[in-house]
Amino acid sequence: MGNQIRWRDEHHMLPLVLAASFVLVTAIAIAVAIVWSRDTNMDDQERITSQAAMQRAYDRVVPGKTTQAELTAFGLDSSRYKMRILSGLGVQEYFMPRTSSDFDRLDPAVRACFENMDRCRALVFPLDASISGGFMSANAAQHETGRMVFLLRNGRVAYKSMDGV
Numbered sequence: 001m002g003n004q005i006r007w008r009d010e011h012h013m014l015p016l017v018l019a020a021s022f023v024l025v026t027a028i029a030i031a032v033a034i035v036w037s038r039d040t041n042m043d044d045q046e047r048i049t050s051q052a053a054m055q056r057a058y059d060r061v062v063p064g065k066t067t068q069a070e071l072t073a074f075g076l077d078s079s080r081y082k083m084r085i086l087s088g089l090g091v092q093e094y095f096m097p098r099t100s101s102d103f104d105r106l107d108p109a110v111r112a113c114f115e116n117m118d119r120c121r122a123l124v125f126p127l128d129a130s131i132s133g134g135f136m137s138a139n140a141a142q143h144e145t146g147r148m149v150f151l152l153r154n155g156r157v158a159y160k161s162m163d164g165v
Helices: 003-010 016-035 045-061 068-073 088-095 102-105 110-113
Strands: 084-087 122-125 147-153 156-163
Touching: 003 147, 068 156, 084 088, 088 110, 088 122, 110 156
Parallel strands: none
Antiparallel strands: 084 122, 122 147, 147 156
8 A cells, every 4th residue: 555655646747647648639539520520511612612623623634644643633632532442343343334235335445444454443533522432333323422433544544434413
């Protein structure tokens, strides 16, 4: 018992340090929650402005010429939007047609990614930033929200599409 009293007397600042640590951790948790919920609290005018900026950036993309670095320079990056990156297999799942005739009607750039999936990736931007969820449904299925898709082949945009606007 004497050791515990002596330890407490030697560490008289410990309760203050514990209280300050608790306040700091709580403040960090609140700040993170505010940042994560920012997109869901966008008002309609802010969302429209954001979608207009995405539309302008989409219009600047030229398949075959625009690189992934240029997409970021246009403002189409994960720091601004809830972008998803699909690997080669994800590209196949996303664009998988229901029938062989649907496959024949696919854009040649998409078909090329079916043949060389190790060279392709896709960037998928939901147009309604407040909705997140499953996005890897087949292209033939109806998407609940709009999406902007950039298919990258060897680092360049090979195909672009926008649906649901």
